[in-house]
Amino acid sequence: MVVGMTRVHVRATYVEIPAEDLERAERFYRGLFGASVRRTVVDGRQCCILDDDSDAAGAVIALMQGESYVPSVDGTRVYVSVDDVEAVVARAQKLGGSILYPVTEVVDGLIVAELADSEGNRIALSNQ
Numbered sequence: 259m260v261v262g263m264t265r266v267h268v269r270a271t272y273v274e275i276p277a278e279d280l281e282r283a284e285r286f287y288r289g290l291f292g293a294s295v296r297r298t299v300v301d302g303r304q305c306c307i308l309d310d311d312s313d314a315a316g317a318v319i320a321l322m323q324g325e326s327y328v329p330s331v332d333g334t335r336v337y338v339s340v341d342d343v344e345a346v347v348a349r350a351q352k353l354g355g356s357i358l359y360p361v362t363e364v365v366d367g368l369i370v371a372e373l374a375d376s377e378g379n380r381i382a383l384s385n386q
Contacts, residue, residue, distance in 0.1 A: 270317040273336050276327035277377045280304055283321045286376035289353045290346060291338070295321075303327075329378040331358060337382040343369045346383055350375070 277283035284295050284306045293308040303324040310316070316339070340346045344361050350373045351357070358380055359372035369385040 273317045273319050274305075274322040274327065275319065275336070275375070275377075275379055275381070276329045277306075277321045277323050278329060279377070280306060280321060280323040282376050286350075286353050286355065287319075287321060290349055290355070290375075291340070329375075331374055331378060331380040333380075335372070335380055335382045337370070337384045339386060340383050341385070343371050343383045343385050347371050347373060 275283070284297075287293060287306075287308055288295050291308065293310065296307045296309055298305055298307060300320070300322070303322060305323065306321040308319045308321070319336075319338070347357060347361055354376050355373045357371065358374055359370070359382075361369060361371040363369050367385075370382060372380055372382045375381050
């Protein structure tokens with residue numbers, strides 16, 4: 259996209275998911291995606307970086323704790339690409355998450371679902 263004379267790249271590169279209880283959120287996301295989690299401090303705040311073992315392009319996902327990080331099912335929806343949406347939704351329920359939008363084929367093979375995570379955030383899943 260070009261705005262004025264400056265080229266603008268519209269692509270998410272880093273996503274912060276609010277967590278009231280970082281250990282609980284870490285357990286939830288580690289169990290949900292099978293991802294390894296790296297604990298660190300960013301700008302003085304505790305966080306967990308979800309490490310992706312694939313070479314696929316995409317945004318880094320961080321679980322963040324701090325006063326400005328307030329979990330919510332309202333607002334921006336973050337879609338995470340997974341191989342099997344149904345299996346991930348089933349794992350989410352076992353980990354204490356709940357379904358906000360059921361597994362649905364929305365168009366020609368595109369399957370999505372939305373769930374509430376352990377912290378009360380809306381997280382969307384997609385098979386693409």
